Amino acid sequence: xxxxxxxxxxxxxxxxxxxxxxxxxxxxxxxxxxxxxxxxxxxxxxxxxxxxxxxxxxxxxxxxxxxxxxxxxxxxxxxxxxxxxxxxxxxxxxxxxxxxxxxxxxxxxxxxxxxxxxxxxxxxxxxxxxxxxxxxxxxxxxxxxxxxxxxxxxxxxxxxxxxxxxxxxxxxxxxxxxxxxxxxxxxxxxxxxxxxxxxxxxxxxxxxxxxxxxxxxxxxxxxxxxxxxxxxxxxxxxxxxxxxxxxxxxxxxxxxxxxxxxxxxxxxxxxxxxxxxxxxxxxxxxxxxxxxxxxxxxxxxxxxxxxxxxxxxxxxxxxxxxxxxxxxxxxxxxxxxxxxxxxxxxxxxxxxxxxxxxxxxxxxxxxxxxxxx
Amino acid sequence: xxxxxxxxxxxxxxxxxxxxxxxxxxxxxxxxxxxxxxxxxxxxxxxxxxxxxxxxxxxxxxxxxxxxxxxxxxxxxxxxxxxxxxxxxxxxxxxxxxxxxxxxxxxxxxxxxxxxxxxxxxxxxxxxxxxxxxxxxxxxxxxxxxxxxxxxxxxxxxxxxxxxxxxxxxxxxxxxxxxxxxxxxxxxxxxxxxxxxxxxxxxxxxxxxxxxxxxxxxxxxxxxxxxxxxxxxxxxxxxxxxxxxxxxxxxxxxxxxxxxxx
Numbered sequence: 001x002x003x004x005x006x007x008x009x010x011x012x013x014x015x016x017x018x019x020x021x022x023x024x025x026x027x028x029x030x031x032x033x034x035x036x037x038x039x040x041x042x043x044x045x046x047x048x049x050x051x052x053x054x055x056x057x058x059x060x061x062x063x064x065x066x067x068x069x070x071x072x073x074x075x076x077x078x079x080x081x082x083x084x085x086x087x088x089x090x091x092x093x094x095x096x097x098x099x100x101x102x103x104x105x106x107x108x109x110x111x112x113x114x115x116x117x118x119x120x121x122x123x124x125x126x127x128x129x130x131x132x133x134x135x136x137x138x139x140x141x142x143x144x145x146x147x148x149x150x151x152x153x154x155x156x157x158x159x160x161x162x163x164x165x166x167x168x169x170x171x172x173x174x175x176x177x178x179x180x181x182x183x184x185x186x187x188x189x190x191x192x193x194x195x196x197x198x199x200x201x202x203x204x205x206x207x208x209x210x211x212x213x214x215x216x217x218x219x220x221x222x223x224x225x226x227x228x229x230x231x232x233x234x235x236x237x238x239x240x241x242x243x244x245x246x247x248x249x250x251x252x253x254x255x256x257x258x259x260x261x262x263x264x265x266x267x268x269x270x271x272x273x274x275x276x277x278x279x280x281x282x283x284x285x286x287x288x289x290x291x292x293x294x295x296x297x298x299x300x301x302x303x304x305x306x307x308x309x310x311x312x313x314x315x316x317x318x319x320x321x322x323x324x325x326x327x328x329x330x331x332x333x334x335x336x337x338x339x340x341x342x343x344x345x346x347x348x349x350x351x352x353x354x355x356x357x358x359x360x361x362x363x364x365x366x367x368x369x370x371x372x373x
Numbered sequence: 374x375x376x377x378x379x380x381x382x383x384x385x386x387x388x389x390x391x392x393x394x395x396x397x398x399x400x401x402x403x404x405x406x407x408x409x410x411x412x413x414x415x416x417x418x419x420x421x422x423x424x425x426x427x428x429x430x431x432x433x434x435x436x437x438x439x440x441x442x443x444x445x446x447x448x449x450x451x452x453x454x455x456x457x458x459x460x461x462x463x464x465x466x467x468x469x470x471x472x473x474x475x476x477x478x479x480x481x482x483x484x485x486x487x488x489x490x491x492x493x494x495x496x497x498x499x500x501x502x503x504x505x506x507x508x509x510x511x512x513x514x515x516x517x518x519x520x521x522x523x524x525x526x527x528x529x530x531x532x533x534x535x536x537x538x539x540x541x542x543x544x545x546x547x548x549x550x551x552x553x554x555x556x557x558x559x560x561x562x563x564x565x566x567x568x569x570x571x572x573x574x575x576x577x578x579x580x581x582x583x584x585x586x587x588x589x590x591x592x593x594x595x596x597x598x599x600x601x602x603x604x605x606x607x608x609x610x611x612x613x614x615x616x617x618x619x620x621x622x623x624x625x626x627x628x629x630x631x632x633x634x635x
Contacts, residue, residue: 090513100507100518102525102548251512255448341611343517347548363450364512
């Protein structure tokens with residue numbers, strides 16, 4: 001922060017000096033040309049117009065010489081706010097649906113607790129004179145990327161997988177993982193589907209090949225994945241012989257009855273939570289020995305834009321420290337393994353969010369068959 | 374003539390002194406009586422206002438309770454439970470309970486009540502407005518927008534804007550901000566020990582400068598889904614059930630009006 005103030009003063013001096021110099025040149029030119037009457041004034045204005053074209057370049061040059069004064073970390077410190085995007089579609093236990101509490105409307109979850117850690121660390125970074133306040137922008141998952149690219153957000157955290165091929169849009173940067181014990185899994189409504197997979201595993205001599213068993217076992221079935229999530233990328237790349245339904249959210253897939261969905265593919269940790277606590281009619285797809293069948297590994301990252309190097313290092317260093325100290329592990333256990341009531345946690349530790357950024361009547365959306373397969 | 378005149382004068386003086394005595398006594402009596410009257414007026418005004426405020430907050434809770442199934446319907450997006458719909462239902466229910474139209478308050482109503490009832494209604498409407506996003510989420514069942522959370526928020530909004538404090542309280546609060554103060558705890562214990570009654574306990578404390586009104590709330594059948602048996606088992610919001618039975622004391626609405634501050 002001291003560096004920030006020093007660079008601000010330096011920048012102010014440089015810009016001030018430039019203004020004084022340019023001002024004195026212009027004043028000299030004005031008095032010189034004024035003596036030629038209206039024609040002189042006209043010439044002065046035309047020349048001034050030419051100079052103004054380069055103003056942006058002057059500021060760019062100053063930015064290049066002293067970039068610190070305008071970097072994203074300094075901007076966050078001076079604003080006193082961290083603008084965080086978070087998905088309105090619930091990804092329990094990472095983001096729970098917003099609930100009403102005695103304190104007002106709140107969101108909670110592992111991702112929200114991570115945001116609290118980030119703003120606490122930012123408060124310390126910014127000298128701790130005023131706490132950095134997280135401003136949560138609850139928005140549709142698909143809009144998070146747009147909002148970040150358009151500069152409306154500093155970062156977003158919404159159980160985003162960064163290690164799946166095709167998951168990283170150009171121009172965005174993914175942090176080191178804060179959650180890597182997961183993967184992509186599946187849940188089913190009827191036991192027959194699990195039987196089909198198990199039969200495929202039994203057919204394999206020697207060490208099992210999950211992909212081959214899943215490809216054969218799910219062949220001909222109706223499989224749903226959430227549009228834009230890594231599960232869609234996995235299914236599109238690996239499961240060719242299925243009927244793929246792309247849904248706007250997990251609740252939309254659950255509600256879908258025509259056609260009936262045989263399998264929902266999504267983040268394993270999310271499916272593990274919802275089959276236990278939210279939709280008990282569904283069960284996790286498991287291996288023959290009863291352990292969950294994870295289709296591929298996936299790790300979650302915090303996302304920001306490519307250019308924000310200082311913020312990126314700040315996030316990576318923070319996540320590394322949280323992992324090193326065992327804090328991240330404690331958070332993961334707290335949300336994934338403990339028995340708790342999300343409503344109660346929302347009341348105690350949830351964060352408020354910008355209602356203006358939220359769709360007026362959040363709709364879970366719908367499912368449509370994928371085209372061009 | 375002069376003698377007669379002198380005699381009349383004495384009589385006049387006596388008369389005049391009697392009239393003066395009568396006027397003085399009347400004045401003393403009038404002043405004493407009127408001073409009693411002036412001190413009574415704000416007390417009665419505060420007591421009436423406190424009871425109406427408690428009734429209005431309770432009516433708001435009742436309307437939220439009546440719409441609970443709609444609010445928690447996961448298959449419906451826009452529930453139509455807008456602040457205006459809420460207000461309409463509150464006004465109707467308040468009229469039913471008190472025979473008084475909140476939209477056209479009667480002239481005989483104390484000025485304090487005329488000032489504060491619209492403020493509480495407005496605060497309650499704002500709570501419903503704030504909760505619209507949560508209420509209208511589709512695909513989400515339980516949203517924790519329940520009489521208790523509504524009541525806490527409405528009471529807090531109102532109390533922040535007024536010199537009058539209103540609060541929901543109970544002996545074993547789930548929300549620690551609803552913990553009773555020493556006075557409320559004492560009254561709640563008294564209420565818990567006596568048969569159910571809808572009559573508020575109204576007392577003046579701090580040398581008669583502060584009105585405390587505590588209106589009891591009793592568990593109805595609807596409340597028992599979360600507060601009933603089996604005791605200790607977590608309810609839908611994650612709090613352990615109290616093991617209560619219908620008719621047990623649930624808590625109270627506490628109103629505190631400092632008279633001198635007006």
